[in-house]
Amino acid sequence: MPNSEHVKLEAYLKERGQKVTKARKAVLRAFMELEGHVTADSLFAAAKKIDPGIGQATVFRTVKLLAEAGLAREACQDEGARTYEHAFRHSHHDHLRCERCGTIVEFYDKTIESAQEVVFKQYGFVAIGHKMELTGLCADCARRGI
Amino acid sequence: MPNSEHVKLEAYLKERGQKVTKARKAVLRAFMELEGHVTADSLFAAAKKIDPGIGQATVFRTVKLLAEAGLAREACQDEGARTYEHAFRHSHHDHLRCERCGTIVEFYDKTIESAQEVVFKQYGFVAIGHKMELTGLCADCARRGI
DNA sequence: GTGATATTGATAATCATTCTCATTTTGGAG
């Protein structure tokens, strides 16, 4: 039962003369089953449940491949391990992070997005993308005091 | 000739019962002499010219201290080594980075800054700060083609 | 099926940063 993510990955691979392998299919399946912001490590754990023999290096390689194929996207991140999130049918957004409890809220702000376009133009840049993370204290943590 | 940066650092240290040391003074001096976005490594090199015996760990510790004291600030960074920039008398701004040549342009956009405040309020967050980096191709790189 | 080629998984290597700890500095009290 090939779903559209697998179709998209296979199309991407074929187009570049790359191979559709057991490991890649397992990583994609694991990735699609996870939600939110996923580290290579949690993806490794999930992928091992599907294909116990899979190697860590392969997971690192494959999640990067998923990003190139437009199925995953790096989530803005300050410290520690890199995180990825679904990019297919999960449109662009930015993040609001609570410094106390780590809660992450996704948001999309039209005003900011269009102001960014203006900045690109102002400096003669051709836009590729952006990363923005707002940090603060969520309502709960603020109420509980610092 | 104590300048205001040294005064500020010493005040910060005294207030917290910490000591004003040769190494800390050397790192601050080196930092003030450098411009733009500084890595711990380049700061280490610069500090060694002032105090040849200084250790790398001390530079890492001290630049972090400078950030706490409000003299340095982390510059938004995707890969590789963390970078710091002057925070004292160098007001807040965000960055525009060319993916081809690495050029970094600093900018400040009032519209974005105030829209961020609105987002914080919308989600009930108490604002602490933000990191934003726009990536694209600078005029030169865009002209030369990809 | 065959073979050229891409991929894999185990392992070692990298590299920025942090930790450890014995030794040295600092700064306030006397």
Add this chain to the structure above:
DNA sequence: CTCCAAAATGAGAATGATTATCAATATCAC
């Protein structure tokens, strides 16, 4: 100024995420 507890230092080891290496294996166009 001297003494000393506390803080800081520097050398080197440790960490932890990510990459590189490479012999063995899997894939796929023919």
